[in-house]
Amino acid sequence: MSVDTSFAGPRFSDELCARLREALRRTGYDADGVLSVLGGAAHAALGRGEPEPADRASRDAGDLGTLIRLFLLGGAEPRAAVRSAIAPVSLDDAIEVGLVRGDDLLRAGLDLRPHGDETGSWWVLSDLDSDQSGGQVRPDHVLGVGHASLSLIRATIRRPVDTLLDLGTGNGVQALHAARHARRVTATDVSARALALADATFRLNELDVELLRGEWFAPVARRTFDQIVCNPPFVVGPPRVDYTYRDSGLAGDDASALVVRQLPAFLTDGGVGQLLASWLHVKGEDWADRVQRWLPPGTDAWFVQRDVADPALYVGTWLRDAGIDPRSAEGRAKGAAWLDWFADEKVDGVGFGFVTLRRAGVAHATVVCEDLRQSYDDPLGPEAGAWLDRVDWLREHDGELLETRFRVPPTVLLERVDQLGVEGWEASVRRLHRTDGPGWQHDVDELAAALLAGCQGALPLSDLLELLAAAHGRPAGELTAAALPMIRELVRHGMLEPA
Incomplete structure (x- = not known):
């Protein structure tokens, strides 16, 4: 694995990852194993944030049940039970790297959970969210596999490519999926902690991923890729950085604009980039006109708007996401500053969706902006690939x-x-x-x-x-x-x- 060693954080050595991988395989702590123990009903309840059915189903599952309660349910488990479940990893090593914490009763110190696709299963390491930790998340919090990550996974084109860049890798989950169809994967992030946990995720899953640290496209200057995926810090608002996983330090939707504007230059001819993005709905302005101004010439682009949020709802959602009670003094102050900024900028909504870009190299590229707010079951990735194919056919x-x-x-x-x-x-x-x-x-x-x-x-x-x-x-x-x-x-x- 090629790694930029300038970052620091939880360091999972190859030896520790090998022992942890042995424990997880021995216990059956993977996507299929967890579903087998919990059953469909309890597994679905857990997905809705209702842990009790899963807790009951795990009680007679031995070491696997211990890992489910420890890492998926946020429970406290006796030292002896944890020692048995993670063997041959020692408790001292697990505590030293922050995997578990506590004294007589141990709790998860990191989020370690199976994540799978139709081909198989991986393990993903990330930080505990505010519900798991019982408080606000740290400024360099590394997000788990949430709804945004899953939606980008489903929206990504899965066709064989030689090189792929995961820009802003976070916990590394996009790179895991990319390794299925890309021969070489490069992952970058500005956060040292994110790179450390992504490094541990890749080592645990025996994947060779190049890891580089730096802002935006700086770590890959003068390089091009066949495909780029990006889940950027797209939260819009005042220019500040409270949490690196969501805040860019740029005002409004400038983070999404920066990625859309710069990404095509890092693609090979015909290369494709896909990202999640947010854009402001400003009074008197069409959102489609706004996002089209971000595009460099010669870029095919498909902007798909999945939702538009009211500013008040938007602010409350992101405050809670960070573990801040909107009713607290801190929540009121941050919420007021955020809403004042929206009012000053005449923002009456925040759009969110997917962007597919292709370096087309033609004078008259195809640019389409459309709403797709209805629910649907099929993943958007195959549709995005077919959309580009149909654009090619129409052009020809x-x-x-x-x-x-x-x-x-x-x-x-x-x-x-x-x-x-x-x-x-x-x-x-x-x-x-x-x-x-x-x-x-x-x-x-x-x-x-x-x-x-x-x-x-x-x-x-x-x-x-x-x-x-x-x-x-x-x-x-x-x-x-x-x-x-x-x-x-x-x-x-x-x-x-x-x-």
Whole structure:
């Protein structure tokens, strides 16, 4: 493992990691083992923050039950039980590196939990959150595998690449997943503690990851990568750093803007970058105009807005995340300063979502900003890759759309809402609905629905438009001008494809 040794923090040696790995494998402390002991109901309850069913299920599980209660439930366990569960790691070594803490009864000093995908399971080391520790988190707190991390994991394209950069690695979980499809992985962070825990995570999982310390892209200056993933400190507000995992020291959404602006220069030609980002909704300004100004020329970009938070809700959420009670004197003071900043900047909402960037190297890159606030089950990563493929197809064939034979995929349905009128039931809403992926929906009128009904791979688009024009007494040129933008959008969303 290539490591920048200028950082300091909990130091897990190769020998200690080997012994700890032996203990975890011996006890079955992995994603499948924990689920097997807890069962589906208790495991789901634990995910909802309800530990009691999991505690009951773990009582007869021996050493594995001890590890579940210690690291997943935040319980206090007798020294003898912990000694047995972590053997061949000694208690002295575990206490020295901060893995456990206490005297007669021991508690977790770090968060050590299994994390898996469809291929297998890893172990991830991070700091205890405020609920686990019972107080505020430290300024250099290293976040565990939370909802934001999981959402970026699901949104990342998983295609084989040679080189991948995990910018702002934190506990290293993005790099773990990256190692499945990237031949070489580099991970950076500004936090010495984050790099120390990521280093321990990689050693524990026997992964060779290059670790570098520094701000933003400085550690990889003059290098390029086939893929970059980034979960940056995207919390927006006044320019301050209370917690390195969330605060950049830049004002407003400047951290997200910096990454979007600089990332494409560190990509190889055709390379792809994906990140979580936040952007301000400012009175009198369209959020899409705001984020598009961040982009360098020649960059394909897909901004997907997943949520928009009210400023008051946003501030309260992040105060609690750090273990600060919004009702306390400290919480009131910090909340007031934060909300004053939002008011001064005329912010009426905070957008959050995913950004996919590609170094396209063309004069007229494709930039799309859209809302995707509905719930969906499929991961966004495959959709992001397919979106880029469809952008490529449109770029190559845009002048040939009228000669193309299109078809509507079988996953796309036409939904109708009929309203009773004087002449019977009349369609008031016609909506195309893609039933897979993110579940895109498009409202269409009667003529568009009729045109798409003919898209079955038999006739080119030009013929369909001429037939439609003749049937409805409309000029073919007028229908063509209206149809082509719709066709492009439906192709980008995978709701229409070349036959």
